[in-house]
Structures are given as C-alpha cells and as structure tokens.
Amino acid sequence: MKGAVRKRGDTWSYYFNLGLIDGKRKKKEKGGFKTKKEAEKALRDAISEFEKGYIEPTKVNxxxxxxxxxxxxxxxxxxxxxxxxxxxxxxxxxxxxxxxxxxxxxxxxxxxxxxxxxxxxxxxxxxxxxxxxxxxxxxxxxxxxxxxxxxxxxxVERPQRNKKQTDVLEVEEIPLLIKTLDLENEYDYMFYVAFRLTLELGLRRGELAGLTWEDISYGENVVSIHNNLIYNYGHTYMETTKTKGSTRTIYVSNELLEMLTQLNKRQEFKKNEYGEFYENNIFNDKSYDLVMRWDNGKYIHPMYYTNKIKKVVAAAGIDKTIRFHDLRHTNATLLIQQGVDFKTVQTRLGHEDINTTLNIYAHVNKEMQKNATEKLNNIFGGKLVAKK
CATH class of the missing domain: 1.10.150.130 (Tyrosine recombinase, N-terminal domain)
Structure with a gap:
C-alpha cells in the first residue's frame, strides 16, 4: 500500500487510500507535521496500523x-x-x-x-x-x-480493596447455636440441615441450595457438587458451579448420611401428604429433585440462609458478625486446626487456585495462635533464657 505526503502552508500532511468502506471510497489524511520527514514517518506508521486491521473509528461512543x-x-x-x-x-x-x-x-x-x-x-x-x-x-x-x-x-492505578477479617465460629460456639433451634419447627429444622451440611462440607450457599438427591452416593460416602442455585437481581437461576474447580466430589461422614436419610424419609412422607399440591422445582425446563426444600416441595430460597443465620447467631448470644458464607470459612479453619493440609482443603472447597485458599484462610484464630506459640516454646525450652 502506498501513500503520499504534501505541504500545505507551513506544515506537512500525509494521506493514503482506505479503499471501499460501506460502499464508498475513502482515504485517511492527517496534517500538522513540521517537516517532511515527520510526515513520512507518520505515514509509514499509519499504513502499518491499517494493515494490522486498525481503522480509527469516527463518533463511536x-x-x-x-x-x-x-x-x-x-x-x-x-x-x-x-x-x-x-x-x-x-x-x-x-x-x-x-x-x-x-x-x-x-x-x-x-x-x-x-x-x-x-x-x-x-x-x-x-x-x-x-x-x-x-x-x-x-x-x-x-x-x-x-x-x-x-x-x-x-x-490508572487499579483500586485496592481492604482485606476484611472474617469471623468464624469457635468449636464451643457451635452447640450454642444449635441449641437455639427448635427441630420440631420446619424452618429451624431445615436450617439445622443446612448448617450441618455446610459445616462439614464447606459448601457455598448456591451449591447447598442446588444439591440434589442424585448427587448423594450412600455406597461410596460421597456428595458430588455440580449445581449452583443463585439469586440475582430479583430472579433465581440454576447454573453450573462457579468454576471448573468447584465441580467436585467430597467424602461425607456416616453421621451426615444418616441425617440425610431421615430428611429423605420426611420428604417422601410430606410428598404423599401434599399429593397434587406438592411443588416441583423446574429451572431451564428441567426438574430438580432438590435436597434443600420445604415440606410442600418448593426450593428453599438462597436468601433464607443469609437472613436466618443473623437471627440464630443473635439468639445464641454470640457477639460476632457471622454471615452464612462464614460457615464455609469455619469449615476451612477447623480443617486447618486439625492439621489437614492446604491442598486437601483447596480440593474440598473447590478453589481452582491454591493461592485463593491461602489468601482467604491466611488468618488464624486465637486457639491456632496459642498452639503455635506453645509448639515454639516446647522447641526452645529454656534455651532462650539468659544465663547470669
């Protein structure tokens, strides 16, 4: 492709043909250069950019x-x-x-x-x-x-966000919270199930809400995570998990499976009781046999867990700001306290990058700090005591 430069008054300009654009023959021209040499260099650069596919837009906002x-x-x-x-x-x-x-x-x-x-x-x-x-x-x-x-x-410098110190439940606070629940009450009972599942498995809120009975394998003691029931701008959607790494299989305890067995029996009884009025949960034209649902069959809205946790924590007299997501943090912290390695914690939580696990759970609670200090003192013994 060729172009040319020319002098207009006291300055130089360049131009070259762009060809047919929207059925019209167009050219690009730019002036204001002090010397011919400057205009020729600008022409070469402009042609190079054009051949790479760049066309300066006009009035595209x-x-x-x-x-x-x-x-x-x-x-x-x-x-x-x-x-x-x-x-x-x-x-x-x-x-x-x-x-x-x-x-x-x-x-x-x-x-x-x-x-x-x-x-x-x-x-x-x-x-x-x-x-x-x-x-x-x-x-x-x-x-x-x-x-x-x-x-x-x-x-522009990328804005930084301050890392929040998240609150987690201590082991002794867990039974205090459970004692506030009336398991004869449908709403408290289902929150108890959600609480147990999240504390043991470290599920995200949407993963808990989207769990189906098909995801549970009693023979292998595992739960498969691949759904995500989320609430967004006034609508509830069923999606796949947050990331590829979030699709995972988690080993579960016999105690948790027994609780789920009892829940399944309760749901079958309620299904017969409600008969034709029992609700089916359909998302994207597909029916989901959800674990987390009310007695009438309807799915438990994700926001229920968010709102309920505040009331339960307050009723238990726990002076902390505990979000439902902090139960997931509690799960990770308890695992780390028990000496579980970060790679296993990463896999259970469904983090694609282990740095995500390390960054989020870099904080430690008082008990972990106490254990760390005691271990150091055991190593040092009296070696750090100054001799007179």
Whole structure:
C-alpha cells in the first residue's frame, strides 16, 4: 500500500487510500507535521496500523461499544449472573461518566476522575475495584476489535480493596447455636440441615441450595457438587458451579448420611401428604429433585440462609458478625486446626487456585495462635533464657 505526503502552508500532511468502506471510497489524511520527514514517518506508521486491521473509528461512543460487548460477547459466553452484574454496573457507573465520549478519545485522566468521583459516594473498595476491572475489560476488547490502539486504564492505578477479617465460629460456639433451634419447627429444622451440611462440607450457599438427591452416593460416602442455585437481581437461576474447580466430589461422614436419610424419609412422607399440591422445582425446563426444600416441595430460597443465620447467631448470644458464607470459612479453619493440609482443603472447597485458599484462610484464630506459640516454646525450652 502506498501513500503520499504534501505541504500545505507551513506544515506537512500525509494521506493514503482506505479503499471501499460501506460502499464508498475513502482515504485517511492527517496534517500538522513540521517537516517532511515527520510526515513520512507518520505515514509509514499509519499504513502499518491499517494493515494490522486498525481503522480509527469516527463518533463511536462508549455506550455503543460497551453495550455491544455485553450483548454479543458476555451474554452468550458467561453466566447470566456475570452478565447481569456487568450490565448493572455499566449502566449505573460507566455510562453516566463515559457514555457520551467517543471510545478513542477517552483518556486515563477521564478514568481517574470517574473513579475518584464514584468513590465519594462511599461505595465499597470491592465495588470500586469491580468498576475498574469492568472498564479495563471493555477497553481490552476494543483493542482486539481494532477500535483503539491503547487502553487508557493502563495509565490508572487499579483500586485496592481492604482485606476484611472474617469471623468464624469457635468449636464451643457451635452447640450454642444449635441449641437455639427448635427441630420440631420446619424452618429451624431445615436450617439445622443446612448448617450441618455446610459445616462439614464447606459448601457455598448456591451449591447447598442446588444439591440434589442424585448427587448423594450412600455406597461410596460421597456428595458430588455440580449445581449452583443463585439469586440475582430479583430472579433465581440454576447454573453450573462457579468454576471448573468447584465441580467436585467430597467424602461425607456416616453421621451426615444418616441425617440425610431421615430428611429423605420426611420428604417422601410430606410428598404423599401434599399429593397434587406438592411443588416441583423446574429451572431451564428441567426438574430438580432438590435436597434443600420445604415440606410442600418448593426450593428453599438462597436468601433464607443469609437472613436466618443473623437471627440464630443473635439468639445464641454470640457477639460476632457471622454471615452464612462464614460457615464455609469455619469449615476451612477447623480443617486447618486439625492439621489437614492446604491442598486437601483447596480440593474440598473447590478453589481452582491454591493461592485463593491461602489468601482467604491466611488468618488464624486465637486457639491456632496459642498452639503455635506453645509448639515454639516446647522447641526452645529454656534455651532462650539468659544465663547470669
């Protein structure tokens, strides 16, 4: 491909033909160069970029690019929860600040000002980091589509989030919590089942809610995890597990299997009792024989566990902020306390990367610290005592 340079007044410019675009013959021209040499170099660079597939967009704004990215790239390839979260974040944060700007004219300063302004609304560090990550992904995709040459997010420092010290239950607090439950009450009984399952298996909330009777193998003492029942923006969905590593098989105790056996008998009795009024749980045109369901057959909403744990912890007089997800943290902490290696903990929890396990459970409770100190003292003995 050839082009040419020419002088106009006191400056030089270059031009070259782009060919037919949308049925019209077009060319690219740019001026303002002080010397012929500068214009010739700019011409060579421009032709090189064009031959790689880059065409400078005209009046393509951020709203158009981000919406297309969501609908044509994220929606078909990612989970519905991811798509919904990205769409909401794009609408609420990115478009109000960047939507009207042409995609190739957005600068690092624009991104930085946006993040600083959003931060004034007292949003969490996690959300701010998510906004940056989403913005960065949109610009990275724009580079691959040859809409822009450089990602302006690269010139902005990625927001950091403060690591929260999560609360976990101590061993002696577990029976206190159980004592608050009335097992004759349907709602307390099902929470007790959820509590036992999560403490022993370290399940995520959605994995617990999506567990089916087909997932339980009594002969092998294992439970298979491959469903994820989630609540997102007013809708409940059945999806596959969070990651490939989350699809796993966990060995379970005989005691837990016995509890599940009793639950299964209860459900069969209730199914006969309700007869034609017994509810089936259908997601994506598929029926699921869920373990976690009410007496009338209807699935237990994921938010039930979130709301119930607060009431139970308060009733037990435990002065901690325990989320339902912290039962999963408690499971991991108890395993580590008992000397279970991190690789086994990683497998049971379904973390793809062991660093995730190490980062989340790097904190230790007082008992673990006490044991560590005692072991060191046993090693040192009186060797650290100064001799007179």
């Amino acid at each position: 951020f709203t158009s690019v981000s919406t297309q990215w969501l609908e044509e790239y994220i929606k078909p390839l990612r989970k519905i929860t991811t798509y919904s979260r990205y769409k909401e974040m794009n609408k609420k944060y990115l478009i109000p600040y960047l939507g009207f700007k042409e995609i190739n004219k957005i600068t690092a300063l624009d991104i930085e000002r946006m993040l600083l302004d959003i931060k004034k609304n007292n949003i969490s560090d996690t959300t701010l980091q998510g906004i940056y990550t989403l913005c960065n992904s949109i610009f990275e995709r724009s580079i691959k589509l040859h809409l822009i040459q450089n990602n302006p997010c690269k010139g």
